Amino acid sequence: MPERGAFISDETLQASMAKKGPKQYTLWVDLEYCVGCSACTMACKAENNTPVGVDYNRVVEIEVGEFKDPKEKPEVRVYFVPMPCMH
Amino acid sequence: MNTEIKRRTFLKISAAAVAAAAVVSNFKDAEAAEWKKQIGKSGSQPDPVDEEVKIVRSVCLMCHGGCGIQAKVVNGELARLTGNPYHPNTYDYTAKGDIVEESDLDAGPAGKDVGSLCPKGQAGVYALYSPFRLQHPLKRVGPRGSGKWKTISWEQAIKEICHGGYLFKNLPGEENRKVEGLKSIVNNNDPIGKEDSDYLDEAPPGGYGPKRNQFVWAHGRNEQSPLTPRFVNESIGVPNMLNHCSRCAGTFYNVVEDVLNLPPYEIGAYCDYEYCDYLISLGSNITQADYPMQTRARYLQKFGKRVGPYAREFKHVVVDPRFSNGAAKATHSGAGEWVPIKPTTDAYFLLGMIRWIIENNGYKKEYLSLPNERAAKKKGYRNWTDMTYLVSTKEPKTYLAGKEAGLGQSDFVVLVNGKPKMFQEVDGSADLDAAVVINGAEYKTVFRMLKERAQEVTLGEGEAVCDIPSGTIARIAKEFSSAKHPVIEMFRGPVQQTNGYWNGQALCIVNILVDNVDRKGGFTPGHAAYKGDVKGNLRKAGGVSVCRHKSKYQGKNATATRPWYPLARRTVTPEFFGSVRMGYPYKIKAYLNYYNNPVFTMPHNATVIDALLDLKAMPLTFSIDAYMGETSALCDYVLPDTEYLERLGGFKTYPPVKTRVWALRQPVVGSFDPKSHNYRAIRPDTKMADDMLIDIAKECGLPGFGKDGGGPGININNSWDYWNEYYKHYDFKEGLDPKSSFVKLGGKFENPAPSKQYTNAYSSGDYVTFPGGRPVRALYVYQQSTALNKNSMTGKYFDGLPQYRTIIDCKEQPLDPAIWKEYPFQLHTWKDAFHTQSRTMNNLWLASIKPQNYAEINPLDAGRLGVKTGDWVKAKSPSSRHIHLYHNSMGDGWYKFQVRVTSRIRPGLFSICQSYARFGAGARKWYANGKEQPHDERVGAGFHINPLYMTDPVLKNVIMIDPVGGGTQSNGTPIRLERL
Known part of the structure; x- marks a missing residue:
């Protein structure tokens, strides 16, 4: 289970950017922010003008746990994972 | 038909059409090579140095959230839509102080200040260039609903609609049908008499009003206010401006206005997320739905949970039959929780909370x-x-x-x-x-x-009805009332029910008990937008509306034939369709459908279809629509509207935004004639709805438009004339001056500094200080x-306090419990973040995110039925019946569905996400001038819920409706399921 606060802070980011020498960029996606709305899918689509049916960036929905008994507290989790093409 | 039409290809086609018509347009066709070059360089993002880039700021209308948009237009072509950084919905600039000049932000084509926009908003590019859009006015050349049309000129369309005659004499069965034109209908001021109504005994002492009330307008998504109400209520002068609120959130606004004592139309109440530390969302699909979706999602995720002063202790409890995306986020880090309440039982949960809070001194004495x-x-x-x-x-x-x-x-x-x-x-x-x-x-x-x-039912009894673990209500009520800044908020879940008004009232009371109304971090209602004005010598609407909203039953009999809704501020449109064929309360003559689709969107839509196909009940029907929508397809005439990116107007925002706003809607493409200011859209034979209404008003000789329409010397001949005048009064002054900051920024926005949003007085x-000031x-x-009001069907007084109730019929009787034996499941619905209820599956950018929906059921029920994901079941309700327009209708009221098994749905539900399975707007074949028009099967993929809704057991032909608020029973219909 991801912990609260497990995200990159502005300070860490700035420190990383300030390092000298060649940079290799990484795409950091904070999954706690992601609400699974697919705005990134559309942004990528509009930006690259891909044909209908071709989306480079999709959001995958992962369902964990099973809930069958309303008399018990449900233990279900759903995670949204944006899957960029990394280009 | 290849509908994978890229906007380049499409523009070429339409450019050819423009050239053929010898009309000069201001957009240029771009060569494919140039486009490729551009993609190689920077995608569709224009290069701000090399290319001719124009930025236009306007308002989105992919949903009703009113987010500001920033359009990048390259050589007259819309390349990209992002959020308008000057608009508070789309950019969190609270620390930046006054935003009154363009230079206050770096918002240019490659600027650093970029506004956010949701998937729907970004897909607006496809909407503008959609191959499914209508190009010319259409008149049917077959029976209603035949799908056979011919294109006609605007002159012919306006003339025939306004003057009538033997309009369809070439069609079998209609040879002798003389249609009365709009001009004589809307100028007839004689009182409605016995020739118009068999129910004069039920009319109030003043009667049903003048005969012009036989004109009915119905809109779905109307953001052309105040021009459209001027046309209906003040120019034609009728009370029949029907809206979709009954199916939407009318009761929510109604009950918030009543209990929290707000002026009408100031749009609900929500949590002030930034300073809240305990939030209960009851039937509010936050992060996927509600207004404005992306703003509230961002406020919750960012301000509430990350940077807010209570981010560490923030707890979000989602009370919902479905594990919504909001619930997924609430439980993501283990801090929040999901309470999977059974649909329709909200009153038991809310009154249970009230009971616990009162008995345990959790209230602010x-x-x-x-x-x-x-x-x-x-x-x-x-x-x-x-x-x-x-x-x-x-x-x-x-x-x-x-x-x-x-x-x-x-x-x-x-x-x-x-x-x-x-x-x-x-x-x-x-x-x-x-x-x-x-x-x-x-x-x-x-x-x-x-x-x-509250003490009428014990917490244990309530939890049994809600079907939640025992002890839940007490635990949550305790946590809620001991939090520093608790809020419980709602949207359609609790209010779109027959007990909806009382459920909403109970929810407001829970908030009142802990003194959070208007508080920083509390339950903050209302948003007063900036306003303008257009004067004129106008008519007044009088009499009774066709759906009897805001009308008290005062007939001679003790009870009425059908319900009246004295307390519903918004119209009860399903009841109009339910009563129009019996001519109750009076017969109608003309029906104008504006940006509206009741055939698709109304629960138990079979009744709407019957009404629209009835030539006697609805003699003249015409629709203003950008697409061949399901409802337009059943009308006599369809007038092609422009898309929202080709309109003038404006829109407000919603309570989570605490600064005052009025955003300007202006065309991002097309051109205005420099002298007349007539607008020319990129499809030259389409028109702004505003312009059509003004043309109709002028043809019918109505006040408020045309020469001196806005007062002496102020002519209103087109949309530009109206809005230019509107934006000169009250809170505005410069009209549509292109040099004004209003036009450049895309609206008028209050100083967003935090010190202005709260008061410590x-x-x-x-x-909260409140946008526009709050008394x-x-x-x-x-x-x-x-x-003080009586239920017109029983003659008994309504209750002034919330009650423990689930589903009731129009006589406030519970459903016969025997129904559940035969129909043990409950119908349930929700909405994806990337769709609206009805008008986005024809946007293939959005349709490609999730190509179809499924009927979702819990693993427990799947096991009992012996089905797994992908299997087929059939479903029916006590009143579902065959509708020929649905491919999955099996006849005899059974519909077949493909299921998806998921623990995101509580047991006992048959849950179908809205938006899918369209049969209009390009989903099916239709013909103009004998030629097949653009269509694509993908628009119609998936399954639809509306045929399944159960009707009122007393009235038989209309969805069950809240007798006070007028909202429909949108969840909880009894359903029978069988494996196929």
């Missing part, structure tokens, strides 16, 4: 004991409640007035140490939990009545106006 403004001010509060006011225990249960108590002139009486006093005379607290006998009659305080009502704690005011837990 000092606050609730304040009887008036003076006492509130003295103790440092901005608002006060009616909790101490005395109410009669005998019907009609009104507040006890000063004169009745023998005290003097006063609307309310309270008790101070057991002695009756006029409320305005009390300086401090009044008795909260009290009762008194005056002249032999018993009176109780509102608080006492509420307590007694009250010693009891901080309040210091009383909140009304008890609804006297409800208690």
Whole structure:
């Protein structure tokens, strides 16, 4: 289970950017922010003008746990994972 | 037909059409090579140095959230839509101070200040260039619904609609059908008489109004206010401006306006997420739905959970039959929780919370004991409640007035140490939990009545009805009332029910008990937008609307033939379709469908289809639509609207935004004639709806438009004339001057500095200042106006307090319990973040995110039925019947569905996400001039819920409706499921 606060802070980011020498960029996606709305899918689509049916960036929905008994507290989790093409 | 039409290809086609028509347009065709070059360089993002880039700021209308958009237009072509950084919906610029000049932000084509926009908003590019859009006015050349049309000129369309005649004499069966034109209908001021109605006995003393009331307008998504209400209510002058609120959130707004005492149309109440530390979302699909979706999602995720002062302790409880995306986020880090309540049982949860809070002193006693403004001010509060006011225990249960108590002139009486006093005379607290006998009659305080009502059911009994673990209500009520800044918010879930008004009232009361209304971090209602004005010598609407909203039943018989809705501020449109074929309350002659689709969107839509196909009940029907929508497809004429990116107008925003806003909608493409200001869209034979209405008004000789329409010397000949005039008055002054900051910024936005959003002028704690200013005011837990009105079907008074109830029919009777034996499942619905209810599956960018929906069921039910994901089942309700327009209709009321098994749905539900399985707007074949028009199967993929809804057991042909708020029973219909 991801912990609260497990995200990159502005300070860490700035420190990383300030390092000298060649940079290799990484795409950091904070999954706690992601609400699974697919705005990134559309942004990528509009930006690259891909044909209908071709989306480079999709959001995958992962369902964990099973809930069958309303008399018990449900233990279900759903995670949204944006899957960029990394280009 | 290849509908994978890229906007390049499409533009080429339409450019050719423009050239053929010898019309000069201001957009240029781009060569494929140039496009490729551009993609190689920077995608569709224009290069701000090399290319001719124009930025236009306007308002989105992919949903009703009113987000500002920033359009990048390259060589006349729309390349990209992002959020307008000047608009508070789309950019969090609270620290930046005044935003009044363009230079206040770096918002250029490659600027650093970029506004956010949701998937729907970004897909607006496809909407503009959609191959499914209509190109020319259409007249049917077959029976209604035949799908056979011919293109006609605008002149012919306006002439035939306004002047009537034997319009369809070439069609079999309609040879002798003379259609009355709009001009004679809307100018007939004689009173509606027995030739128009078999129900004159049920009319109020003033009658049903003039015969012009036989014109009915129905809109779905109307953001052309105030031009459209001017056309309907003041130019034609009829009360029949039907909206979609009955199916939407009308009851939510209605109950918030009543209980929290707000001016009408100031749009609901939501949490102030940034400073809240305990949020319950009850039937509110936050992060996927509600307005504005992306703004509220961002406020919750960013301000509430990350940077807010209470981010560490913030707890989000999602009470919902479905594990919504909001629930997924609430439980993501283990801090929040999901309470999978059974649909329709909200009253048991809410009144249970009220009971626990009252019995365990979880309420704010000092606050609730304040009887008036003076006492509130003295103790440092901005608002006060009616909790101490005395109410009669005998019907009609009104507040006890000063004169009745023998005290003097006063609307309310309270008790101070057991002695009756006029409320305005009390300086401090009044008795909260009290009762008194005056002249032999018993009176109780509102608080006492509420307590007694809440105590009618035990928490255990309530939890059994809600089907949630025992102890849940007490635990949540305890956490809620001991939090620093608790809020419980709602949207359609609790209110779109037959007990919806009372559910919404109960929810507002839970908030009132903990004194969070108007508070910083509390339940913040209302948004007063900036306003303009257009004057003119206008008509007044009179009489009774076709759906009897805001109308008290005063007929000669004790009860009415069909329900009246005296307390519904918004129209009850399903009831119009349910009663129009019997001519109740009077017959209609013309129906104008504006940006509306009841055939698809109304629960139990079979009734709407029957009505629209009935030539006698609806003799002249025409639709303003950008697509061949399901409803347009059943009309006589369809007039091609422009898309929202080719319109003038404006829109407000919603309560989570605490600064005042009016965003300007302006075309991002197309051109205005420099002299006449007539707009030319990129499809040259389409028109702005505004322009069509003005043309119709002029042809019919109606006031308010045309020469001197806006007052002496002010001609209103087109949309530009109207809005230019509107934006010169009250809060505006420069009209549509392209050099004004209003036009450049895309709206008027209040200084967003945090110091302006809150006030610390009250010693009891901080309040929200409110956009536009909010009067210091009383909140009304008890609804006297409800208690003073009778249910027209029973002749009995409504209850002024929330009640423990689930589904009721129009006579306020519960459903026959035997139904559940045969139909053990409950219908349930929700919405994806990337769709609206009905008008986005024809946007293939959005349709490609999730190519189809499924009927979703819980693993428990899947096991019992013996099905797995991908299997087929059939479903029916007690009143579902065959609709030929649905491919999955099996006849005899059974519909087949493909299921998806998921623990995101609680057991016992048959849950179908809205938006899918369209049969119009390009989903099916249709013909103009004998030629097949663009269509694509993908638009119609998936399954639809509306044929399954159960009708009212008394009225038989219409969805069950809340007798007070007028909302439909959108969840909980009994359903029978069988494996196929």
